[in-house]
Amino acid sequence: MKVIKVIETRAAGADHQVVTFESSTEGGRCYRRKPCKKCPWRKDSVGEFPAEAFLHSARTAYDMAQSVFSCHSTGTDKPSTCAGFLMRGAAHNLSIRLSYIRREIGDDLDENGHELFESYREMAIANGVDPDDPILKPCR
Secondary structure (H helix, E strand, O other): OOEEEEEEEEEOOOOOEEEEEEEEOOOOOOEOOOOOOOOOOEHHHOOOOOHHHHHHHHHHHEOOOOOOOEOOOOOOOOOOEOHHHHHHOOOOOHHHHHHHHOOOOOOOOOOOOOOEOOOHHHHHHHOOOOOOOHHHOOEO
16 A cells, blocks of 8 residues: 655746655555656756756755655656666665665666766756756765
8 A cells, every 4th residue: 555645845936846755655666667758867858847846856866865856757646766866866865775775676777768867966957957056066
């Protein structure tokens, strides 16, 4: 049984928001295997989301972070971890590292032929975040 608890909702521009939630599921973590059509980690998706959204989500790329970057297309009804994040931004994320140790995430990730940003910082800057913004300094 999946239990979802919304912790925080923050506006990100006029038409977007960043939702922080906790979820627990039996059987492990839900995650996307391939980047979705408008995945912000895809270089061909620049501009789909406002810079403010990347400021709100930057903490997912901090060393030992416990928050994860979720797929925007699955929403809060069926939350899952973003494939692009898993492939490019989660190496230092504590929650994701533990999920790999518990074998909740497999070796079945696929870029699906899309060019992805190499880091959260690179993605955020490409989407309008000032490179000198202090929120990006701890990003790995």
